[in-house]
Amino acid sequence: MFIKKIVILFSGEGTNLENIIKKLHNKEFNDTKIVVSKAITNNPLANGIKRAKREGVEVEIIDHKKYTSREEFDKELVKAIKKESPDLVVLAGFMRILTPIFTENIKNAINIHPSILPLFKGANALKRSFESDMKVAGVTVHKVSSELDSGEILEQDCFKKDRLSFEEFEKRIHELEYEIYPKVIVDILIKKK
Ligand code: GAR
Numbered sequence: 001m002f003i004k005k006i007v008i009l010f011s012g013e014g015t016n017l018e019n020i021i022k023k024l025h026n027k028e029f030n031d032t033k034i035v036v037s038k039a040i041t042n043n044p045l046a047n048g049i050k051r052a053k054r055e056g057v058e059v060e061i062i063d064h065k066k067y068t069s070r071e072e073f074d075k076e077l078v079k080a081i082k083k084e085s086p087d088l089v090v091l092a093g094f095m096r097i098l099t100p101i102f103t104e105n106i107k108n109a110i111n112i113h114p115s116i117l118p119l120f121k122g123a124n125a126l127k128r129s130f131e132s133d134m135k136v137a138g139v140t141v142h143k144v145s146s147e148l149d150s151g152e153i154l155e156q157d158c159f160k161k162d163r164l165s166f167e168e169f170e171k172r173i174h175e176l177e178y179e180i181y182p183k184v185i186v187d188i189l190i191k192k193k
Contacts, residue, residue, distance in 0.1 A: 014048015016092035
């Protein structure tokens with residue numbers, strides 16, 4: 001049996017974090033067991049902390065407000081990630097702009113973004129995608145690179161916006177995220193064996 005370790009980074013609600021843990025943590029895929037060895041947050045008040053702990057996953061809090069610069073925060077983050085020697089680092093609603101300290105040290109990281117990239121990069125993507133006159137919307141999983149929301153696209157899916165209310169739209173986006181993110185993680189970990 002092979003063991004593949006992932007570390008999940010999050011900042012807030014943590015519904016993707018919880019979904020990934022529920023679908024993948026301690027689960028076997030062929031001859032490989034996936035283990036979420038740690039979740040890390042920059043936000044001591046994040047709801048995801050309770051969600052991860054409820055599922056038996058250890059959470060490390062690295063409060064970005066305690067650091068004088070993004071670089072100092074990223075140094076601490078990189079240290080905490082490297083301690084785990086993960087096969088994959090999964091960003092799930094991690095709302096920090098990363099510096100080269102992160103991107104040059106952590107090469108195996110992926111992110112999920114609530115839009116069809118390269119459209120609507122950056123903050124408030126879900127709202128901007130909803131308010132645009134585009135007829136479709138969707139989500140993207142991509143590699144983390146030095147430029148925000150610009151790494152290689154690994155997976156995307158979309159749906160017709162029709163006349164969805166904002167609440168319905170948000171729900172559709174999250175449903176798609178919960179469906180595609182765990183699948184991409186499994187694909188990467190099983191292929192990388
Ligand atoms: C998700 O919709 C994710 O795509 C988005 O934050 C939300 C986190 O929700 N990420 C970004 O916007 C990254 N730029 P969650 O905390 O409930 O998983």
